[in-house]
Amino acid sequence: QSALTQPRSVSGSPGQSVTISCTGTSSDVGGYNFVSWFQQHPGKAPKLMIYDVSKRPSGVPDRFSGSKSGNTASLTISGLQAEDEADYYCCSYAGSYTYVFGSGTKVNVL
């Protein structure tokens, strides 16, 4: 179970959009529509932002959206705000009740 590949960092100015990619294999991301995304601020527990590729939990702003194409999932943050500066992790079901996380992406708000 190798970690899913994410860019180390992405940056954007307030109001802009940023997209984070999460690349796996046909055994995880590509094989199931069970990708989730988490936001983590320093010293805090991860917070669920997206589940089942593109669904938002109650309370998550609609600025956050998810998608998937083949073995790559993506998280887009539209209308970037200062409080969106955090680390973001993807997670995919990998079959047989196992899971794999992404390597993590730091979102910088310029």
Added chain:
Amino acid sequence: QLQLQESGPGLVKPSETLSLTCTVSGVSISNSNYYWAWIRQPPGKGLEWIGSIYYSGSAYYNSSLKSRVTISVDTSKGQFSLKLTSVSAADTAVYFCARRDWGHWFHPWGQGTLVTVSS
């Protein structure tokens, strides 16, 4: 409101066994919709799924840790536990417990507990 709280020693010696407990409140740990998971994060690094358990005791582990990990559940106490044997400095991490919701996502998470492996 569902809450999860990790507890256990913050310092473990190399080659010894790391033991942590997660106490679940606000929902029955025996709810058939949920699994319960351990996830860890070394300082400055990413998240790693360790394993998950169902209230019946069926457990599933990360293949890279499988030989050293045991996750168990005590439904009478509303707790599930993690044991990791033969620890080394590489096992130093913040350990989180979380609910694997009725689908395939983890929510909510406990606040996490830092475990340092050092003599």
